[in-house]
Amino acid sequence: MGFTVSNVSSLYLQSTGLRLEKAMSPESAAAVPVKTVDAASSAKKITKNRYQASTSRAELLGIQQSISKTQVTANSISRIQSRLESLGDSASLQERQKASKDVEKIVTEDKSFAANYPNRSSSAAVRAVTIEEPPRPGRYTVSIMSSAEQSGPEAIRYLITVQQAGSDVVKTIETAVSPASGLIEGISLHFDQPPPKSAELLIASSANHQFPLPPVQLQLENLAKASDAEAGVILSDLNTLFKELGSGIDKHLGNLQERFQNLMHAQENLASLEGGDLSSVQKAVQSVTESRMAMVRDSASAMKLFTGISSEQAENLLKD
Secondary structure, X not given: OXXXXXXXXXXXXXXXXOOOOOOOOHHHOOOOOOXXXXXXXXXXXXXXXXXXXXXXXXXXXXXXXXXXXXXXXXXXXXXXXXXXXXXXXXXXXXXXXXXXXXXXXXXHHOHHHHXXXXXXXXXXXXXXXXXXXXXXXEEEEEEEEEEOOOOOHHHOEEEEEEEEOOOOOEEEEEEOOOOEEOOOOOEEEEEOOOOOOEEEEEEOOOOOOOOXXXXXXXXXXXXXXXXXXXXXXXXXXXXXXXXXXXXXXXHHHHHHHHHHHHHHHHHHHHOOHHHOOHHHHHHHHHHHHHHHHHHHHOHHHHHHOOOOOOHHHHHHHHOO
């Protein structure tokens, strides 16, 4: 299949992946004989693009499944928020115990809470919670210092410093409440009182398009057996936690839906490739490129791109 060059800039054609023997501007198109791109070269290029797009079908199915799971989790988070908010500020021990069991049941039913959580902390009292994907991955040292002129948790002020491994940049924030956000991109630091002096945090991104949900069983157990004063702090932290998770999941769901639509458009544009429509070719190549770059950022998906093909075929796919 060949493409006739007629009053179209060479830059536009090159953006579709087609190469011209000589650049041609719109002004000189009328004076210069019309050239035709080699049919075999064009067919090879389009075959490559079609193969790359076809490999996104598995990715498309995976995103569709992730959207369904994320919608279920968003509903679970909403139910948990409603249950915790129903306790109020003066809930009795029996009411808190009942609420903890109800929330635990929701958590157990949603398998997303059982997935391996990617973040790690050297201290059980400091939790690095992903509130927006993808977070800033890396290894961090967190130091939390507290001081209070009065007694009681409301009088404590925290000075938190964070430094990423291999970096000289130190971020500092002073706050009177937990959690603390903004020190690590996409992460909220939840810590118990009194806070430990320091902790080592390992921040990682989740896999398979799933929004990571932190384990909350320990906090629910503490809520069910804490004193009235302690319960207020724990309940406040849980309410904040699930509010952050709900916001992050909603944004994550929107990103998944947008990516799903882009991949769907890529599949639809494939049908127009054989017709030689330059606009359709450009849209298909753009969608495929975006999909491929997203897959490369996920190492597991990137490896699937080359499953079942020879090294020569893999090399051809990576050639411009």
